[in-house]
Amino acid sequence: MMDVCLFGVGLIGRVHAGNLARHPKVRLRYVVDPNREAAAKVAAATGAEIADTETVMNDPAVKMVFIASATRTHADLAMAAAAKGKAIFCEKPIDLDLKRTDECLAAVAKAGVPFQIGFNRRFDPSFRALKERLDGGEIGAVEQVIITSRDPEPETEEALAGGGGVFREMTIHDFDMARNMLGEEPVELFATGSSLVAPQYKKLGDYDTAMFILRTASGRQCHINNSVRAAYGYDQRIEVHGADGMLQAGNRLPTSVEMYGGKGISRDKPYYFFVERYAESYAAEIDHFITCVETGRKPAVTASDGRKAMILCEAALASARSGRFEPVQL
Template sequence: MTDSQRIGVAVFGAGRIGKIHAGNLARHPHAQLRYVVDVHAPFAEELAAKHGAAVATVEQALADPAIRAVVIGSSTDTHADLIQRSAAAGKAIFCEKPVDLDVERARACAVAVKKAGVTCMIGFQRRFDPTFAALKQRLDAGEIGTPEMLVVTSRDPSPPPAAYIARSGGVFKDMLIHDFDIFRWILGGEAVSVHATGASPNLPEVAAAGDISHAAVTLRTRDGALCQINTSRRAAYGYDQRFEVLGSKGLLQAGNVRPTQVVAWGEQAISSDKPEAFFLERYRDAYALEIEHFFDALANGTPVRTTIEDGIKALELAELATQSWREGRALECSV
């Protein structure tokens, strides 16, 4: 494929996730990374130089007709503005979660996307994880009958800095938004009730930032299927990402990914590697596969799997969970 046939793209954000996306773009046959945009010039310059791109401003990138798509990996507080400006410029959009921390601003983004008629995909990379996707395929094939309960475990190895927590939107929007998307994806329905509780045991700095470090959420669908999500900002043993689905005819489990699958059997114990260190390692394949899907969809004119509507639905659940935790009661959902 020649350069003129490839889809010109600008990456907004040159931090951790921007670097991952830029690397995957550089390897994708349908994409051509042309610009890197970041308010911190040294980050943008370093990433652009690594992949043969140029540094640009938002205005320059969106004004260039050679740019047909943008990948938004900048801070959450920039997402809504960049989505709306990119849609107005007629660019296809891939944006990291969440769409915004405010539900109304997120809905305004959806209106802008629909009005412009552009593709907009939200980065729920867990749907593209090979293990999770294989479970979903077997579930849809009816292997365990009708799904009745989903149990999700989602734990980070350590809490982020207090300054980050204070502006993150809280654990339900920052961390569990992925798990709310998993709930909708796996059970295939919408929640009619949400009950969330949480605390910050032995982590006073998290509480001081106005958040909680540990949470438990129960959701129920209209047909009575249940979902239980347990999460923590601290798991001393590593990044813990797994779930199981109980169905009328059996159980499907998706476990952690480890650096190697070697298991040592000794006289005193049986041991294996701890889970992958964090999300960049755990979901390296998923990040590549979601970018591949986005650009394949653009090249073939097919719909994307994770839409801005999915982003809004997950954010609505995060908002309700936050309210439920603060008020100490279960809340009904409008579906």
């Protein structure tokens, strides 16, 4: 059993803490978070010990670190862990600055340690099954990918101010899925954004409603639509159209029960938010990383994938400002 440490016990950190505590091949040895009260609750629930960064990095028994802390800390923690020879699982984005991201990736490469970025949607059972059938040639050559990603409600102004904006925090997942499904790298991107939902987005110079078009060198296309408001729940759908047919993965519902009556037919709304919707994928990505560290295999989602998604985020921001397609070099 390998000792691991979790940095950050916010919402996603608590999800990871539960999955790590339940995993049979690791022991959640430490949790690190500046919020001592929050750290204490997670420590009490998982049997972990509250520690500081120095203690963790200097403990040779800690073989893996899971970084789910504030975005501004990701690169520093990853580089410190790499220098100590520890395997790294890092939530996206690695950093909001590409130069800083490259510095981090260089340090990781020099250390030769495993690194997996937290693009959990690749591990969603439905999305993964779609990808496997796509790769199996079931619908022939890909022509179009359509990704719908809508949150049920907007972020608070405080949360927005501490992040990197909707494109870097929300759409980055969709850009990764676009790359994964297209089968070719995008070479140009168009983005348009509006502030239609909540005033805090406009106040911070951000968007709460956006659409994107990605195009590859061969002409394959991807359309992504984002919104921070969906009255019916967390809307997560993917459609891939090919030469011989179409594959779709729809929303996940709490139950499959449907009611048929004189006034119509009804069923459950989609899960309300990402913690419930992607519960299986979060557990699966953690298990994948632990297995890779144990067996020496390369993780399926690497630091390079995180970097490429960030390049698409930057191109999208530039396009939203310029009103033109922007070139992309991945």
